[in-house]
Amino acid sequence: MAVEQHYLAGLDLAGRRVVVVGGGTVAQRRLPRLVRSGAVVEVVSPEATPSVEAMADAGEIVWHRRVYRAGDLADAWYVLCCTSETAVNAAVAEEAERTRVFCVRADAGSAGSAVTPATGDHDGLLVGVLAGGEHQRSAAIRDGLLDALREGRIADQEREPAGVALVGGGPGDPELITVRGRRLLARADVVVADRLGPRDLLDELAPSVTVIDAAKIPYGRAASQDAINDALVAHAKAGKFVVRLKGGDPYLFGRGFEELIACAKAGVPVTVVPGVTSAFSVPAVAEIPVTHRGVAHEVVVVSGHIGPTDPNTLTDWSALARLGGTIVVMMGVDKLAAIAEVLISGGRDKTTPVAVVQEGTTRSQRILRSTLDRVADDLVEAGIRPPAVTVIGPVADLRTALS
Numbered sequence: 186m187a188v189e190q191h192y193l194a195g196l197d198l199a200g201r202r203v204v205v206v207g208g209g210t211v212a213q214r215r216l217p218r219l220v221r222s223g224a225v226v227e228v229v230s231p232e233a234t235p236s237v238e239a240m241a242d243a244g245e246i247v248w249h250r251r252v253y254r255a256g257d258l259a260d261a262w263y264v265l266c267c268t269s270e271t272a273v274n275a276a277v278a279e280e281a282e283r284t285r286v287f288c289v290r291a292d293a294g295s296a297g298s299a300v301t302p303a304t305g306d307h308d309g310l311l312v313g314v315l316a317g318g319e320h321q322r323s324a325a326i327r328d329g330l331l332d333a334l335r336e337g338r339i340a341d342q343e344r345e346p347a348g349v350a351l352v353g354g355g356p357g358d359p360e361l362i363t364v365r366g367r368r369l370l371a372r373a374d375v376v377v378a379d380r381l382g383p384r385d386l387l388d389e390l391a392p393s394v395t396v397i398d399a400a401k402i403p404y405g406r407a408a409s410q411d412a413i414n415d416a417l418v419a420h421a422k423a424g425k426f427v428v429r430l431k432g433g434d435p436y437l438f439g440r441g442f443e444e445l446i447a448c449a450k451a452g453v454p455v456t457v458v459p460g461v462t463s464a465f466s467v468p469a470v471a472e473i474p475v476t477h478r479g480v481a482h483e484v485v486v487v488s489g490h491i492g493p494t495d496p497n498t499l500t501d502w503s504a505l506a507r508l509g510g511t512i513v514v515m516m517g518v519d520k521l522a523a524i525a526e527v528l529i530s531g532g533r534d535k536t537t538p539v540a541v542v543q544e545g546t547t548r549s550q551r552i553l554r555s556t557l558d559r560v561a562d563d564l565v566e567a568g569i570r571p572p573a574v575t576v577i578g579p580v581a582d583l584r585t586a587l588s
Contacts, residue, residue, distance in 0.1 A: 191300055191315055199223030202260055205246075206253045206277050207267030208233030211291045215265055215301070220245045229253050230268070253277060258286050266290045266297070294318050303327040307334045308368070335364045336371060345372045345426035349417050349448050351441050353434040353460015354382035356467050358546035362386065366458045373428040375420045377413060381432025381463075381572055395420075410440060414447035421453040432572075434460040438488050438515050462486075464513045467545030467574040471552050472584050475511045480579050483510035489517020489575070493527040506531025511578035518571045522561035528577070529557055538582035543573040554581065 203219055205212050208230030216237065219226050226246040228237060233248060241248035249257075253273055257280075258264055264281050266274035266288065274292050281288035282298065290297035295318060302313035303323040312330055316323035333339040350369045355361035362370070362383050370376065370386060375395045378387060387396055399413045413429075420427045435441025435457060448455045464486045468475055475484045485505060493502040505512055506528045517524055518541070529535045535558035543551040555563040557577065 190317070193302065193313060193315055195311070196222075196263065198263060200225060201262040202227065204229060204258055204261045204264045205267055206230065206257070206264065206273065207269070207291075208237045208248065209267065209269065210234060212265070212267040213237050215267065215291075216240060216246060218304070224263070229257050255280060258284050261286050263299075264288045265301075266292065268292075305331045307331055308365075310334070335368045338371075344374075345369065346454075347421055347424045347426060348454040348456065349421050349427045349429060349444075350456040350458060351429045351435045351444060352431065352458045353439070353441075353462075354379075354386075354430050354432055355461040356433060356463035356470075356546045357381065357383060357544065359383040359385040361461050361466065361546060363458060363460060366460065369456070369458060370428050370430060372426060374425040375427045376430055377416055377427060378430045379432050382430040383432075386430075395425075410443060414444055417444060417448060418451040418453055421448070422451070431460065432463065434462040437462045437464060437486065438490070463545060463572075463574055464515060467542045468513065468540070468576050468580075470546050470550070471540060471542045472587065473540055473542075473576050474580055474583065475513060475576065477580050477583060480583065481510040483508060484513060485511070486513045486515065487517075489514045489520045489524060492520040492523045494523055502527045503531045506533045509578075511576065511580050514575040514577065516571070517575055518564065518569060518573050521564060521575060525557050525561055533557060533577075537577060538579060540576045540581040541569055541573050542576070543569050543571075545574060 198219065199222060201224055203224040203226050205216065205226060205228045208228050212228060213234050213236050216226065220240070227249060228246055229249045229251065231250060231252055240246045253276070264277060264286050266277045268274055271292060274290050278288050278290055278297055287299040288297045289299050289301050294300045300315065302315045304311060304313045305327050312327060314323040314327045316326065352366040352369060354366060373394055375397065376387065376390065377397045377399050379399055390396065397416055417427055417429060429444060431439050431441065433439060441457070445455050445457065465475055476482070485508065487500055487505065491498045493500065514524060535556065537557040539555050539557055539560040541553040541560065541564065551569065553563055553567050553569050
């Protein structure tokens with residue numbers, strides 16, 4: 186096993202000249218972090234990848250469109266050799282040695298005076314790992330450390346300050362919650378959880394965490410929104426860090442902004458963590474793209490909680506009927522017959538493909554495929570129940586292209 190002998194240090198490159206020789210894929214990987222560090226980055230290369238060229242066009246870097254020549258490292262603080270030509274990289278390293286500029290050789294790490302560690306960011310931390318040139322090992326350790334930090338298995342601070350985090354838990358699969366959402370959930374003192382959130386994650390919480398069931402179960406017992414707001418405020422005011430774990434995204438038919446308003450009125454600080462919305466992710470796991478080139482140029486997400494004939498609806502269903510793209514209906518299983526009827530009467534073809542995905546991304550996922558004129562009867566026959574996402578439009582039948 187190689188012995189790591191490098192001295193790991195953090196360089197302040199802000200405002201300092203950094204030279205990158207080569208504009209290929211290796212340089213493309215290294216440049217974003219250099220730019221974020223504030224370095225004045227100059228790339229020397231006769232050619233560059235489209236991404237490197239775009240960075241030059243945007244003014245993020247300076248690109249000298251020519252081969253490397255002696256003297257290019259004048260006044261540089263740091264240099265990276267990223268070409269595919271060993272002789273060029275060796276020449277750059279030799280100049281760097283003469284001018285006392287630390288140099289990374291991407292093609293032969295031990296031949297340079299510096300090496301690039303496997304790095305990653307987490308909540309204001311920059312984690313770097315060196316493993317004596319064993320790049321796969323350093324990357325694996327880096328990934329393990331970041332995963333542990335993000336999931337809360339390694340605590341980088343004692344606890345979150347009192348307040349509320351509105352966390353979008355995604356469509357149900359516990360692996361589809363965001364990294365930040367999972368980290369904050371691991372730090373919670375109190376969790377106010379919806380039925381549609383990733384329930385499996387609750388089992389990972391410490392025994393000391395208070396879990397409040399705020400399930401809004403269709404056709405059954407429901408916690409009122411006022412009671413949920415009161416619970417969030419009360420526990421936060423008591424000095425607790427409260428995670429409001431919601432299904433999908435907090436702001437897509439999730440009443441997240443109502444909860445934020447309630448907390449703001451009570452003087453409780455709120456962090457909003459967007460989630461993977463089931464409107465797009467559930468169709469995706471059912472092999473349904475909500476848009477597709479040449480098939481659907483628009484997608485509309487609509488709530489079916491209030492039916493199209495209800496005087497309280499805010500949706501212009503006649504306008505939706507005239508669209509030719511994709512309509513994604515949330516919370517509309519029991520209203521689907523009325524929705525189909527109003528769309529057909531408004532001009533939508535009755536043979537328009539429809540897919541209904543029940544409990545998408547979970548072990549209980551079921552998919553019903555039908556047409557607009559038949560879907561209401563097919564729902565009853567198949568026994569489809571909420572929660573389900575309905576996709577109306579040609580994209581619902583694109584699976585035929587796979588066969």
